[in-house]
Structures are given as C-alpha cells and as structure tokens.
Amino acid sequence: MKRRNFIQNTSIATMGLITGTPVLNAMTSYKDAIIGHGTHKYKIDLNWGALNANYYPVNDCHEMVQDSKGRILLLTNNTKNNVIIYDKKGNLIETWGTDYPGAHGLTLKNENGTDMLYIADNVRNEVIKTTIDGKVAQIFSYPKESGKYPSKNQYIPTETAVADNGDVYIADGYGEQYIMHYNAQGKLLNTFGGKGDADHQFYNAHGICIDNRDAANPTLLITARQQNKLKRFTMDGKYINSIDLPGAFICRPVIAGNHIYLATIWSGDGDEGSGFVSILDENNTLISAPGGSAPSYENGKLNKMHQAIKIFHHPHDVCVDDDENLYVAQWNSGKTYPIKLSRV
Amino acid sequence: MKLIVAYLFVCLLFACQDSPKTNNFASTETFQLASPILEVDSALFKNSATVALLFNVPNTVLRYTTDGKEVSMDSEVYKKPITVKKSALIKAKAFHIDYWPSDESVIQIAKIKNNISHAAIKVSPSPHPNYSGMGPESLIDMQKGSIQFRKGDKWLGFQSDIITIDLKLDKEIPASKVYISTLIDQMSWIFSPDYISIYANNKQIGSKYLKDSETQIGQKLQYIEVPVTESNYNQLRILVHSLEKIPSWHQATGMQPWIFIDEILIE
Numbered sequence: 262m263k264r265r266n267f268i269q270n271t272s273i274a275t276m277g278l279i280t281g282t283p284v285l286n287a288m289t290s291y292k293d294a295i296i297g298h299g300t301h302k303y304k305i306d307l308n309w310g311a312l313n314a315n316y317y318p319v320n321d322c323h324e325m326v327q328d329s330k331g332r333i334l335l336l337t338n339n340t341k342n343n344v345i346i347y348d349k350k351g352n353l354i355e356t357w358g359t360d361y362p363g364a365h366g367l368t369l370k371n372e373n374g375t376d377m378l379y380i381a382d383n384v385r386n387e388v389i390k391t392t393i394d395g396k397v398a399q400i401f402s403y404p405k406e407s408g409k410y411p412s413k414n415q416y417i418p419t420e421t422a423v424a425d426n427g428d429v430y431i432a433d434g435y436g437e438q439y440i441m442h443y444n445a446q447g448k449l450l451n452t453f454g455g456k457g458d459a460d461h462q463f464y465n466a467h468g469i470c471i472d473n474r475d476a477a478n479p480t481l482l483i484t485a486r487q488q489n490k491l492k493r494f495t496m497d498g499k500y501i502n503s504i505d506l507p508g509a510f511i512c513r514p515v516i517a518g519n520h521i522y523l524a525t526i527w528s529g530d531g532d533e534g535s536g537f538v539s540i541l542d543e544n545n546t547l548i549s550a551p552g553g554s555a556p557s558y559e560n561g562k563l564n565k566m567h568q569a570i571k572i573f574h575h576p577h578d579v580c581v582d583d584d585e586n587l588y589v590a591q592w593n594s595g596k597t598y599p600i601k602l603s604r605v
Numbered sequence: 606m607k608l609i610v611a612y613l614f615v616c617l618l619f620a621c622q623d624s625p626k627t628n629n630f631a632s633t634e635t636f637q638l639a640s641p642i643l644e645v646d647s648a649l650f651k652n653s654a655t656v657a658l659l660f661n662v663p664n665t666v667l668r669y670t671t672d673g674k675e676v677s678m679d680s681e682v683y684k685k686p687i688t689v690k691k692s693a694l695i696k697a698k699a700f701h702i703d704y705w706p707s708d709e710s711v712i713q714i715a716k717i718k719n720n721i722s723h724a725a726i727k728v729s730p731s732p733h734p735n736y737s738g739m740g741p742e743s744l745i746d747m748q749k750g751s752i753q754f755r756k757g758d759k760w761l762g763f764q765s766d767i768i769t770i771d772l773k774l775d776k777e778i779p780a781s782k783v784y785i786s787t788l789i790d791q792m793s794w795i796f797s798p799d800y801i802s803i804y805a806n807n808k809q810i811g812s813k814y815l816k817d818s819e820t821q822i823g824q825k826l827q828y829i830e831v832p833v834t835e836s837n838y839n840q841l842r843i844l845v846h847s848l849e850k851i852p853s854w855h856q857a858t859g860m861q862p863w864i865f866i867d868e869i870l871i872e
Contacts, residue, residue, distance in 0.1 A: 292703065293630040304630040529642055530753030533792065533824065554661040568639035569662040570704060572631075603630070 295605060296570065298556065301520075301540050301549035302605050303587065305572060309601035310335070310351040310588075317342055317356060322590035322599055324367040324513070325580035328376045328393055333580060333588055335599060336367035336380065343380075344395065349582055351601065357395035361385070366420035366468075366513070367578075372427070379421035381431065386413045388421050388431050401431060404441050407452040420513050422469040422481065424496065432483060434467040440483065442498060453498035454483070461500035464488055468513020471496075472521075474543065482514045482521070491523075491545075504545045508566035509553075511539060517581035519543040524576035526592060528553060529567040536573045537566075538589060538602070551587075551602060552576075573600070633703035640710040641667050641699045648714045648749035649868065656714070657686040660699050669697040676709055692716045713826060719780075719871050721745050725773040728761065736762025736865065743867065744770065750867035752824055754788055754795070762795070763847070763864045770843040770869065777837040782830055782872045783811065785845065788865035789825040791855065796862035800846040801831050810834040819852040843869065 293304050310333075319337040326334050332354060335345045343358030344367075358364070363384025370377050376393040390399040403416040410416050419434030427445030432454075442451040455462050464487035472493070473479045480501060481494040491504040491514060510527040521541040528535040537553030547556040547563055552572045557564045574594035579587050587602040641660035648654065658667050667683035668676050673694040683697065692715045699707040728741040736754070738761045739746070750759030789797050797818040803811040811833035847864050851857045 291632045291634065293628070294633045294636060294703075306629045307631050307635070308629060527755075530751055531755040532753055533790075535639070555663060557661060564661065565659070567642055567659065567661070569660075571637045571639055 294570070294572075296572065296602070297538075297540070297551035298549040301551070303551050303602035304605055306351075306601040306603060308351075310345075310347050310598040312345070312353055312598060314596065317345060317353065319345070319596055319598060321577065321592045322594075322597070323365050323592065324578040325588050325590045325599060326367055326369040326378075327580055327582050328369060329371055331583065333582065334367065334369070334378075335590060336361075336364050338362060338364045338384075344378075349584070349586070361389070366418065366432075368421045368423060370423040372423075379423065379429070381418040381420055383417045383419060383435055386416050386418070388418055388429075399447060401429065401441075401443060401447055404439075404449055404452065406449050407439065407441065409437055409439050409452060409455075419466075420468045422471050424471055424479070425473075428496070430469055430471075430481060432466045432469040434463075434465055434484075434486075438463040438466045440466065440469065440481075440494075440498065451498050453494070460492070460503065461494075463492070468511075468523075470514045470516060472514075472516055474516060474519060482516075484511055484513060484523075486510050486512065486526070491521075504541070505563060506539060506547060506566065507563055509539050509547075509550075510536075512577055515579055515581060517585070521545070522579045522581055522587065524579045524589060525550075525553065525566075526575045526577055529565070532568070534571065534574055535568040536576045536591075537568055538573070538576060538579055538587065539566075634705070637705040638662070638665065638699045638701055638707040640707045641697050643695065643697055643710045643712045645712055645714055645749075647747065648712065649717050649747045649870070650714065651717065651720070653688050653690045654714050655686050655688055656695055656712070658683045658697050662699070662701070664701055666700045667697060668700065669695060671695050689714060690716075713828065715828075715870070717747065717870055717872075719778050720747065721772065721774060721778075721869070721871055722747060723775045727769075727771040729769045729771075730763070730765050732761040732763050736760055738867070741770075744869050745772070747868070749786065749826075750788065750865075752788065752790070752826055754790065754793075754865060759867045760788060760865045761867070763866075764861050765864075766847055766849075766861075768845040768847075768864060768866070770845065770866075772841045772843070772869070774839045774841075777839045778871060779835070779837050780833055780871045781835040782832055783841070783843065784868075784870040784872065785829045785831065785843065785866060786868040786870070787827050787829060788867070789822060789827055790865075791821065791823060794851065794857055794860065794863050795865050796848050796851065797827060798829070798845045798864055799848045801829060802844045802846070803831055803833055804842040804844070805833075805836075805838050805840060810836070810838075818848055821854055838871075841871070 320339045324336045333347045342356035343361040343364045346354045363382040365383045366381030368379040378391045380389045388401040403413040417435035420432045422430045429443040431441040438456040440454040463485045467486040468484040472482045493501040509525045511523040515522045523539040538551045540549040542548045575592045576589045577592040578590045585604045589600045644657045646655045668680040671693045676698040696709045726741045799818045811831045813831045
C-alpha cells in the first residue's frame with residue numbers, strides 16, 4: 262500500500278514538475294492520520310519496533326507490558342526470542358526465551374519491589390512464572406486437582422492475573438473455559454466458569470485482569486470473546502455483571518488510569534483482516550475505538566461496532582505506557598512488529 | 606534550455622519547502638477504508654427485501670449499485686435503506702476525502718419461486734458439531750448465511766468426501782434447476798464442492814462439475830446452479846462431492862477441505 266502510494270505521489274509530483282505549480286497541492290495533501298474518538302485520539306507509527314527479521318523474528322505478537330524501568334516487553338511465539346525488550350522509542354534493548362513455543366499471555370506483577378512475569382503457554386499447557394530476565398521461578402502446571410481435566414491437552418491457558426495478596430488467576434481460554442484460582446504458593450483454591458451460555462460461563466475466556474479502579478473493592482474482569490462481552494466476577498469467582506460490546510471480539514482487558522483498553526482481534530461479524538482498539542471510560546462506556554467505527558449508544562445499548570479504516574490486522578493486545586501512548590501487538594498479521602499509537 | 610532548468614529548480618525548491626512530512630507518523634493516504642456492512646432482512650425473499658448499509662464513520666459517503674456494476678464516484682449515494690423487488694447483485698463502497706476508497710461489499714439477493722421449507726430433510730453425514738446451524742432444516746429455511754461464517758447459525762460445515770441431502774417435498778413441484786448455496790473461504794480451508802449430482806427416484810436428473818474448485822479465489826458466496834431434467838418432483842437426493850484434498854498452492858495442501866452449505870433452492 263505504502264509503496265503504491267509512493268509511486269502514485271511520485272508520479273503526481275513529476276507531473277507537477279512538468280506542468281508547474283500543482284505539485285504544491287499534491288504535497289500539501291499529506292496529513293497525519295488521526296484515529297480514535299473524543300478524548301482518546303492517536304497518530305500512528307507503523308515502523309515502531311521493526312527489527313531485522315533474520316536476527317529477531319516474530320510470529321504472532323501476542324502480548325506486551327511495560328516494566329518498572331519503563332521498558333516495553335513483547336511476547337511472541339517465535340522460540341528464537343520469545344521476549345523482545347524495547348525502549349519506548351522502539352530501540353532494541355535485549356531478547357530472551359527459547360522455551361515457550363505457545364507463548365501467549367504475558368502478565369507483569371511487581372512483587373515486593375521486583376518485577377515478575379507470568380507466561381501462559383498454550384502449547385506447553387501451563388503457566389510459567391519468571392524473573393524479568395527470564396529465570397524460571399515457578400510453574401503452574403495443568404490443574405489435575407480441579408477434577409475438570411482428564412488430561413493435560415484439554416487445558417490451554419491464555420492469560421494470568423495476579424492479585425495484590427499474591428493470588429493467581431489463570432484463564433483457560435482455548436480449553437474448557439474454566440478460571441483457576443491459586444494462592445501464591447500454587448495451591449488451587451477454586452475453579453469457576455466453564456464452557457457455556459450462562460452468565461457465569463464463557464466462550465473463549467481469552468483474557469483476565471484485576472479491576473482495581475475502585476481500590477477498596479477489586480473485582481475480576483474476564484473476556485468472553487466469542488460473545489463480545491466482558492464479564493465481571495468477585496475475587497472468589499461469583500458472577501456480578503457483563504459489559505456488552507457487540508461487534509468487538511475483545512482480547513484481554515488492560516486497566517490504565519480510569520480506563521480499560523482492549524485489543525479487538527476481529528470486528529463486525531468476525532471479518533478476516535479486521536480489528537481495532539476499544540477504550541472504555543470509568544463508567545465502562547466505549548468512548549473511543551481507534552481504527553473502528555464511531556461508538557454510539559441507543560437506549561443504553563452500544564450499536565454494533567465494525568472496522569472503519571484498515572490499519573490493524575487482528576490486534577491481540579494493547580500496552581499503555583506511562584505517557585498514555587499505546588503499543589498494539591497483532592496476531593496473524595504476516596509476522597509484523599507492533600504498531601505504536603501516540604496520543605494527540 | 607537554461608530557462609527550463611531554472612524553472613525546474615524553482616519548482617523543486619517549492620516542492621521540498623512545502624513537504625510537511627518530517628515525522629514518523631503514517632499519513633492518511635497510507636490507509637484504505639474498511640468495507641461498509643451490507644445488511645439484508647432476507648437474502649431470499651418472496652415479495653421484497655430491504656437492504657441497509659452500515660458504516661458509522663464521520664465524513665464518509667456510501668455509494669451503491671443494484672445492477673451488478675462496479676461502484677464508482679458516479680454511483681447512487683446511499684441515504685436510507687433500499688427496497689428491492691427482484692433478484693439483484695448489490696454492491697457498495699465507502700469514500701472519504703483523506704483515505705483510499707474501500708473495497709466493494711457485495712451481496713446477492715434472490716427472489717424465490719418455491720418455498721420448500723415444509724419439506725422433510727435428511728443430511729448425511731451430520732455436519733461438524735461446531736458448524737451445525739439450526740440442524741438440517743437450516744438448508745431450506747430461506748435464511749442465507751453471511752461470509753462471516755464464524756458467527757451465526759446459518760451454515761452447515763462438513764469435512765467429508767460426499768454429503769448426501771435427501772429432500773421429501775410435501776407436494777409435487779415443477780423444477781428445471783436446483784441451486785446449492787455454498788461458501789468459499791480458502792484461508793479457512795473452506796472450498797467449493799468439486800462435483801454435484803442430483804437424483805430423483807434413483808435416477809440421475811442432473812449434475813455439475815465445478816472446474817474452478819481448485820482455483821485460488823479467497824472468499825466468496827457461491828450459488829451453484831445445477832440444471833435438472835424438467836419435470837414434477839416430490840423427492841430429490843443431492844450428492845455434494847468434496848475436492849479430494851486441498852490443492853498444492855495452499856499451506857494445508859493434502860488435507861481434507863471443508864464444505865459449507867447454507868441453502869438449497871428449487872426453481
């Protein structure tokens with residue numbers, strides 16, 4: 262696309278040279294694309310974090326987090342370098358990880374002043390806790406003790422959330438759709454959810470996070486991606502309510518400030534090549550959809566969302582940095598590196 | 606000559622001076638609009654159908670055609686839902702001053718003569734449990750599936766060599782053509798059938814080879830028209846034959862392709 266534009270614009274410019282001043286008009290028509298709505302609008306940096314794929318290849322860019330040093334960590338299921346660490350400008354700092362063929366979920370929790378990572382691996386069928394430089398600290402293997410799983414293969418974890426008391430929640434988003442609740446020592450305390458249409462059940466419980474915007478009353482937010490819903494549960498696994506996002510096949514919720522950010526992997530009816538980013542405010546209202554249609558509500562219901570501009574190709578996660586810029590990791594996008602959105 | 610060189614130089618100078626592109630941000634001209642969503646109340650209808658266009662993006666203009674012609678800047682501007690009274694191929698496109706126009710959205714709507722939704726239908730083997738629609742009756746409920754097969758309950762999906770569909774009609778109807786509506790989505794391993802044969806009372810009354818079933822075409826809704834011996838029928842057996850395997854150009858070469866069917870029509 263870019264190349265095509267370049268050629269076209271070059272030919273316009275050449276024509277301008279021949280005919281005179283129209284060249285000026287051709288040049289001035291360049292303007293930065295601005296996407297999103299209301300208070301949350303962004304410019305697009307397509308080249309952020311692009312590396313030499315011979316040395317630092319990616320397959321799917323699954324998830325991204327920012328660590329307490331301000332660095333941006335990318336998790337990919339390429340075992341040459343499962344974790345790629347950048348600065349905010351997109352310069353490479355370091356890489357590690359060759360043992361995570363199904364690297365899918367990346368959660369960072371600062372535990373007593375130390376950044377720890379939780380990698381949900383859907384090929385290894387387990388969650389691996391590591392230090393920030395990749396030393397394995399703990400493994401949450403398949404929850405045989407739950408009684409829900411006859412074998413390891415039915416358990417395909419996609420995401421982890423860690424509470425301030427150290428409790429660990431794992432979403433089995435590609436397996437039987439249960440949520441496992443462990444204490445910090447790895448003892449299974451509770452199992453809830455499961456596959457189905459009921460309020461407390463899921464189709465594609467792809468992501469989970471702890472909503473601590475009300476600090477006195479934290480809750481769990483869990484994605485039901487196929488149902489275009491975000492479901493809220495108590496910390497001990499009781500269903501509270503749902504947020505409906507029709508047309509938005511959302512991945513994990515990411516809380517930053519008073520807002521929830523969600524990469525939206527498909528949009529509309531699940532169209533090939535679709536997707537955008539969803540941003541909800543403190544009332545859980547969709548207020549901005551970079552790359553998507555303008556959110557509008559009628560009688561308290563969100564009108565069905567769809568892609569507006571073909572910028573993203575199946576966004577899989579969004580990372581919000583300390584300047585409120587966004588980094589969008591994409592699935593099945595032709596092994597491209599993440600896209601950065603700079604807040605305007 | 607000197608004058609021309611000087612003129613070109615001045616032009617260049619202006620061109621450089623005027624180029625404001627000094628940052629890393631992508632310009633609007635890098636991107637294309639997504640295609641508008643075409644919604645129809647019933648893609649198969651007896652009297653009329655209503656087609657609505659959905660594209661909630663500020664400053665865009667939607668244009669459409671109903672005669673199958675490509676949508677251009679001269680095509681009709683969409684203002685409100687369109688009522689259609691005969692079979693039509695409807696195409697729509699979104700335009701915006703800053704972005705490239707979208708690809709076309711296309712929908713085929715068809716006026717049908719015979720309502721066969723009261724027929725008794727049997728399908729063997731059973732469709733895959735993930736793509737079993739609302740049961741075999743999905744094939745005669747006059748409800749079209751959309752190209753987004755993941756959502757919705759209209760499609761029956763199979764991974765079998767031969768799919769046998771038996772129809773027992775509640776009365777004799779005159780027929781000269783049978784339509785089988787299928788989905789092609791090759792990246793999702795869903796291919797066109799290779800061959801269709803139709804029987805009545807154990808006698809073959811029609812057949813069709815789909816010579817392009819191995820060709821790379823991406824995504825498409827396909828109506829397969831099979832001419833049959835003109836007569837009155839009260840029962841039909843339709844055999845849908847799959848390609849033996851996914852062709853060599855595809856990443857899943859050698860695997861068994863999927864077949865997706867959403868509707869059968871008798872004309």
